[in-house]
Amino acid sequence: MPHADLPPSPWITRFEALLQSRAPDGGPRRALDLACGHGRHVRWLVARGWHVTAVDRDTAALASLADLGAALRPLAADLEGAPWPLAQERFDAVVVTNYLWRPLLPHIVQAVAPGGVLLYETFAQGNETVGKPSRPDFLLAPGELLRACAELRVIAYEDGFLSRPDRFVQRIAAVREAPAANAAPPRYPL
Structure with missing residues (x-):
């Protein structure tokens, strides 16, 4: 199946209620899909009312999302060979799948706004035994994603083998706590 036709990752869709609970009062909900490719998660988020900044180096892939109109902010960027293009921006949701460039991990975590959520899923060590990617540069070490998100509150984390x-993979759902308005603990719908 061509990548453009793939459905959203079950890891991302699993946390739809968590994403909806992160929505700010008033104003549009802002999401970042980093290394979005042909935008399977961009389309899924826009269909749920999000305004999405879609970042990828592939301008043709970004152009394929033009039908999303005002809900889309495409950004063509070389994430590995240029400075981080979103230094002053924060998002209510940050989504990253099947992408790893270690120097960006701190920037990705910092892009999560107070009260925002990070959903990240990518390949881990062991993948070299079953296919690509197989280079260590593109495979997370055990617990690496968990350590990268240490300043966030982890809602769910997995590190293991998937079939079909x-x-x-390693994958994480984490939130940046918003300043407490009262003493009640936050509720995180799963």
């Missing part, structure tokens, strides 16, 4: 297709 066979792959080793």
